[in-house]
Amino acid sequence: MVIAVDGPAASGKGTIAKALARHYDLPHMDTGLLYRAVALSLWRFGGNAGNPFEAVRAVEEIGNIDPEDEELRSETVGELASRVSAYPAVRKALLERQRAFAAQDGGAVLDGRDIGTVIAPQAGAKIFVTASPEIRAERRHKEITARGVNAHYDEVLADIRARDKRDASRDAAPLVRAEDADLLDTSNLSIDAAVQRAIELVEARLQASGLK
Ligand code: CDP
Numbered sequence: 001m002v003i004a005v006d007g008p009a010a011s012g013k014g015t016i017a018k019a020l021a022r023h024y025d026l027p028h029m030d031t032g033l034l035y036r037a038v039a040l041s042l043w044r045f046g047g048n049a050g051n052p053f054e055a056v057r058a059v060e061e062i063g064n065i066d067p068e069d070e071e072l073r074s075e076t077v078g079e080l081a082s083r084v085s086a087y088p089a090v091r092k093a094l095l096e097r098q099r100a101f102a103a104q105d106g107g108a109v110l111d112g113r114d115i116g117t118v119i120a121p122q123a124g125a126k127i128f129v130t131a132s133p134e135i136r137a138e139r140r141h142k143e144i145t146a147r148g149v150n151a152h153y154d155e156v157l158a159d160i161r162a163r164d165k166r167d168a169s170r171d172a173a174p175l176v177r178a179e180d181a182d183l184l185d186t187s188n189l190s191i192d193a194a195v196q197r198a199i200e201l202v203e204a205r206l207q208a209s210g211l212k
Contacts, residue, residue, distance in 0.1 A: 001024065001026070001107040001125065001206070001211065002109075002122065002123040002124055002125075003017075003021075003024070003108075003109040003110075003123060003124070003125045003126075004111075004119070004120050004123040004178070004181070005127050006112060006113055006114065006127075006177070006181065007111075007113075007128055007130050007175075008160075008163075008164050008167065009078070009140065009160055009163050009164070009167075010136035010139045011129045011130050011131050011186060012131065012139075012186040012191070012194055013127075013129040015191055015195070016111075016129055016184070016186075016194055016195055016198045017030070017111035020109050020202065021108075023195075024107075024109070026107050026109050027109070028110070028111075029098065029108065029111075030112075031110055031111065031112035031113075031119070032081065032111070032112055032113075033067065033072060034098070035084065035090075036072045036077050036078065037062040037067075037072065038055065038059050038084050038085075039080035040065055040072055040080075041061035041064065041065055042054065042055055042084060043076075045058070049084055052087040052089050055089070055090050056087070056093055058084070059093040059094060075144065075151075079159065082163050082166050082167060085167075086166065086172060088171070088172040091172050091173055095118075098110065098112075099119060102119055102120040102123070113173065114174075116177075116180075117176060118173045124205055124206070124209060124211070125202040126180060126181035126182065127181060127182050127184050127201055128181040128182070128183050128184065129184045129194075129198075130183065130184070130186070130187075132187045133157060133160050137156045137157035137160045138153070140156050182201045184197055
């Protein structure tokens with residue numbers, strides 16, 4: 001079974017995807033990390049994010065990025081990732097490895113922005129995770145300050161809004177809910193409650209498709 005989890009920044013999609021992978025004993029891919037790795041390698045070789053050719057060159061270098069590298073999770077890299085991910089050539093260069101991951105025997109859980117729409121439109125279960133911008137900014141602000149980095153809530157909220165806008169308005173694989181995706185609004189849910197709800201949604205899909 002393939003489970004597609006999509007949604008905007010700090011919606012909780014990563015946590016939910018990881019928990020679903022554990023629950024169903026499936027491998028998990030955080031596809032945002034691929035775009036973050038492109039951004040980080042571009043940044044390290046001093047490339048120009050305004051130039052799609054340089055961004056595509058950075059895709060070839062992502063093998064050199066350690067997935068545990070702290071820098072990958074930084075706001076600077078997230079912001080840069082959102083810019084390079086708008087280039088169709090960058091998305092194309094990352095497409096096959098995501099599709100191959102989704103196509104492996106036994107299935108997989110993938111989270112990102114375009115899993116249910118582009119990477120795995122055949123997914124048996126699709127969840128579009130969302131939350132209000134204010135709540136997402138609060139969560140992101142907490143994460144940042146927990147890492148010991150100073151940040152102002154207002155700036156984090158402005159960044160979230162700017163990123164939402166860029167991700168949703170780009171031409172290449174914009175952030176949209178797939179027509180057949182279940183909506184999961186986590187604004188007023190604890191992590192446990194959100195995970196529980198996600199499992200219920202997947203179970204309902206399994207039953208509807210006769211797999212259970
Ligand atoms: O959770 P957050 O948005 O901070 O980060 P992420 O999921 O790691 O994604 C970083 C950026 O990569 C996003 O702003 C998207 O623009 C881009 N992305 C994408 O375009 N397609 C994906 N499947 C995953 C991420």
